[in-house]
Amino acid sequence: MSELLLSTRNLRKDFSGFSAIQGIDFSLNSGQVKGVMGPNGAGKSTFLKLLSGELQPTDGEIWLKGETITESGVEQVSRAGVSYLPQRPRLFRSLTVRENLTGAAQTGQLLDVSGVRETVERLMELVGLKWSADKRAGELPGGEGRLLDLAMALGTRPDVLLADEPTAGIDETSAGRIVQLLSDLSRPSSDEKFRFEGMVFVEHDMSVLDDLADEIGLLKEGKLLAEGEPEQLRQSETFRHYADNHRTSGDHDGNLFTNV
Amino acid sequence: MELISQISFGLFNGAVWGSVLALLSSGLNVVFGLMGTVNVAHGSFYMIGAFTSLVVFKGLGTFWPSLAISPLVVGLLAVLVGAIIRPVRGKTLVAVMITFGAMLTLQGSALIIWGSRPRRLPLPFMESFSVFGSGYSYYRLLVAAISGLVLLSLWFLLRRSSLGVLLRATRADSQLSQSIGIPVQKVNLIGFGLGGSLAGLSGSLMAPLVSLTPDMGLRIFATVFLIVILGGLGRIWRAALVAFVFAATRSLTTAFLDPTKGLILTFSIAILAILFESGTGE
């Protein structure tokens, strides 16, 4: 039931002059959701980019369902079943919402026109964009744009979803919807067509991490310092040390917010 | 000694032609560097420069004033084109098409005014000197000298003057420049005007040496664009170097090959070079 879905071994990424990611061993099992947190510049986005194939590691290995994807570029990784949701939505701005989704849904099944249409309808319902079906993607406000991006990522039926700060910088309603969706679709018990098997996401917002993640990893200066269930992690020495050094403000719920 | 004579003749002409091409390619690069647009009308600016010399010659009886008038006239024209492009700077293909339209308009206008029959301008002076048994015209030497001087001035302008700093800053990062308070719009237009003036001057310089037709612009544009790509879009001085090499090669091959075959050969090699340079970038 809980097989290894995605894993890295000694993953390393150097840019000229400095090492962004230093020897990370990471694993994601089927049915698991892992959150990654850390200060700015820790390498969180870089980590996700390495997993998605956007960046090539300097050293180390990445494995997906038993196959190595270390050398793979984005198209191969995408086809292998990994969808990446970046911080800034990448939409087909001059095309309508429906066309965007059709584009995502029809990959790999160009000829099944009616099947694709059905998928698109369900996706629109899922993210609540049905009313905007014929709106140009470029005209969507921030939150809906990200919902569309998420829908597109789901449209390719990935096994693994990589999300980079899915709730950052958008209105509360959309953020709430996204968290709800991610939560629903990551549950093994959910029979929704677009369920994915595992997710790795980067977040600053502690409450989101609490809600979604089975386990949280703390990334600092390219190294995975600690990993564990949210409660466990909060008790740990490392986390306390980190929290003390990075606490800048808390919201009114008392949750920890790192300085963005 | 026949061979040496031919080679040195070819090299000399190559140097002259190369210096003019360097002027033209620099003009195109200045514009590209600033606006990110390839100005298809650049060749037409060259053509207008040449025809301006014709007009000046016919009107004033002498050729020389056109060397000052052309850069001005064409420069202003270029500013106009630059102003039209400004709103669509971001979408390169659209801007290219506008410059394409400008090219058609300019060429078409020249066609209306002067017709398609080739015109000729007499050499401002006929004296020549001989080296290794070949005659070289002093005028060509002058062309090379003037081009060289202008290129040098351009270098100083870009490297040492405050305008040059502005131009280079805007090229590097226009958003940043804007936030510092640099009048990006104005600088862009000045750059466009500068590029145009260089083309206009080239046209005037070459006017006594070639036959003037309205479509001379497009033909030379293909060559100049080629040189600019081979040197690297935006790399002014590398392109200038390529210009010289290109011209030398052309002159030497024309000396030994029939000019049409030479042109075919050059273009084919150039296409291959561009493809090779593009690599696998999609």
Add this chain to the structure above:
Amino acid sequence: MRWSSRALKWKVIAFSVLSAYLAVLPIFAGRFQLVLFTEILIWGTYALSFDLVFGYAGLLSFGQSIFFGIGGYSILYGLKLGFGPALSLTFVFLVACIAGLVIGAAIVRAKGSRFFLITLVGSILFYILATDNSWLTGGTDGMVVPGKFLGLERYYYLVLGITLVLVGLVWLLVNSPIGLGLKLIRDNRERARLLGYSVKKFRILAFSIGAGIAGLAGGLYGYTTGFVSAGFFHWTKSADAVVWTVLGGTGTVVGPFLGAALLTFVKNTVSALTGKFYTATIGLLLIATITLFPDGITGILQRLLEKIRGSADE
């Protein structure tokens, strides 16, 4: 969804009406109009080839004249080899498609401005090659296409038939998943790749079909005028395709025809515009269209229709 099926119905109706009109045209049209319409259909098809490559696939190709010329000479040699007209035209399409495939495979990897340059230089190159090898091409004087003159009406119907079929096929293509793929690539190449679309394959496909259509236009032009020359390769042909398409509306199936129709009509009737004034006029038109109505005539019509529909709904 209600909207798009209604719009679709209107489009089909408009298309049928237009086709019917064009079908019965020869009955009441004079010689001059018949030739004019034949030309408009051919040039519209030719412009369509450019639109497919640029408006849909996002490749600014200055090289459609290359395939127009290849098409023209293919029909010449096809007929000379003894193929009948039908076979010759098929031959033309195939030859042009294959040429497009070969050339496209080599050049689509080049980015925007480089691609443009390669097609520009390529088109000049082909023109020089064509004028230089007059044993093959007859140079600028050209060669006569074999075959009897079959009558303006016959030629008109031939061209009309082929054009309608082509338009139908292209329309099907751009509204198919492949067409969507092209639109995706044109809008955001990186994201399309992220979704798994092979940019290279789609571009080569679009380019070679565009080449085939341009070639077919060239073949038809040579066939119906009975004459082919190196002029078929001249860069001004490429320029025409660009202007007609932009004027009519890029990224549409009907736009190229509107642009070609308007300008061909004007060129042939307004005598001031023949010859000298043509180039400058289309230059200004191009600039005006891009800056003022970027969606071309189809854009204007669409907005008009929306206004009408809007006031009708009230």
